[in-house]
Amino acid sequence: MAVVRRKCFISYHHADQREVDQFIRDFDHEADTFIARGLGNEMPGEVVQSASTDYVMRRIRELYLSNSTVTLLMLGRCTWARRYVDWELQASLRQGETISPNGLLGIKLPSYPEQGGYFPKRFNDNLRGEGQADCYARHMKYPTSTQSLVTAIEAAFQRRQTHTHLIVNPRERMHNNRQC
Template structure:
């Protein structure tokens, strides 16, 4: 049976652009294990030009998140401090009568410094909890391990959506890293 290539929205901090480009080239372009959606050098050339953050987020949801099923947060040293990462995770976790949330998978880049974005962290297992919505992993060494992690995140959209924590408030500014 052929592996299904999931459409994955890629959320990251632009300081990690080189590592993100490598990840996209290695696992989307060359290994063909997912279809990358998002803004970046190795992804869609569609740039949203505006200083209106509500407009930018709406356009990101319409153009890139709408048809994705898993959000991959590429975790670098300062990813946790970026407001757009928080907003992209918030939009990814939205659910409603006709809206299924994206699966949520964090992948640690070589620059990862031990800190998750808060909204991502809220969806990981806390002390005393048996399970959680999000998962994270080290940088993949094999295509098959990444495919399995993406598929697990995809399945959790239905099996674990009741565990989503997605407060309405969002970061209003980038934090000092």
């Protein structure tokens, strides 16, 4: 049975560019595990620059998110502190009559701290909290095999249909980056 390659929007902090590029080379270019969408060296696309937050959000949705079904949040040491990551997560979780949310999977990069690491607040809102039986988002350590990544991406894709009622996305957008 052939594996379906899902189109995945890659959200990350640019300080982790080298690790993200390696991840894309290993799992998209060489292993054909998924199709990378987004902004970065290993992904085709224009950088959206504007002082208008609404314009940037709209262009990210139009150019990258509308053509993807799963958002891969690449977790590095300071990912939690970046406003663009928050904006991309907010857009990924958006839903409506004509808009389906993306599945959401966090992947800890090799440089992610073993202890003391933080997740972006919007991502954390969508993980299982105290007293909750289930949640929308999932996270994993850096994949050690193509199959583990394929399984996790497919599970995130399926949750778009089965778990949208668990999406938590009321938080205001971050206005500024935080100090890491």
